Amino acid sequence: MNRHDTVQWPEGLKHTKSRDAVMALLEKETLPLTALSLFEKLQQQNASVWLSTVYRVLDSFVEKNAVQKSTPTDSTMAVYALNRHTHMHYAVCVGCHSMVPIENCPFEHIPAPLTDGDFHIVGHNLELYGYCGKCFRKSEKKEPAPES
């Protein structure tokens, strides 16, 4: 196992400077990142990787199911997170737009069914939304939180 091998390098993808760098960043992060923030992190470490390349790299990972792409409800920017093959979800604060990892996911121990009717379910994306502690205390004074 040479230095390039990661826990689960997507099969069939060549190692390149850009892909290795993006993968390394994703492995370090626990929260989903936008393509832009990945790009900025790369610049900070003086890796010359173009933004369009970041997108292409991420797309290739998504295609291999090594990365999960999702778009928070209140945003127009997609976020990407390493598919850790463990149950892990995030909640988005509708107040300050921060993302918070959810510890006790209510769905944790319920496996998705393999099929539903004629549809073969491969995976799921769950986005929880609500208020982080700070914003909740702020919003209590103005209006009641909407229902689910």
Next chain:
Amino acid sequence: MNRHDTVQWPEGLKHTKSRDAVMALLEKETLPLTALSLFEKLQQQNASVWLSTVYRVLDSFVEKNAVQKSTPTDSTMAVYALNRHTHMHYAVCVGCHSMVPIENCPFEHIPAPLTDGDFHIVGHNLELYGYCGKCFRKSEKKEPAPES
């Protein structure tokens, strides 16, 4: 209750031609629609509503939690569906991008917890993805489906 009242017209929003028309379309549909497709449907029925207005109308509904906005993983276009306050989810086919309502949601009877740590959960967006029957049979011949 006059003819304008719908089952749950978002409180505080005025009735207008555009809003009524968009709401009527959303009530008819069981699948989420893009702003563009709503716009096209409006044109077909000779309602002169601008695309930017459709966006504004949808945003106002989302803000009132009358409509749920989400962005399918494999798309860059947001889709909008009436928040029916019943448990209803959709699956996206990664093959042909079609959306299919899921009958037997594994999460159906599990209520989301009200809080998780210091985060106050208000609702959730679940996107299931996989293969519709047609695409599944097609993909079986090429490569094994990726794991969740």
Next chain:
DNA sequence: ATTACTGCAAAGCATTTGCAGACTG
């Protein structure tokens, strides 16, 4: 009458694409 909403045009911005050169296996 006052305030909120919409037509319309134009800008904004995340993402994609094309092509020639560079690099990986």
Next chain:
DNA sequence: CAGTCTGCAAATGCTTTGCAGTAAT
């Protein structure tokens, strides 16, 4: 060396915004 990937530039297209006129309460 063949095929894939990336630098770079430019386009694409979804979505937002500004403003003045219009409509709702």
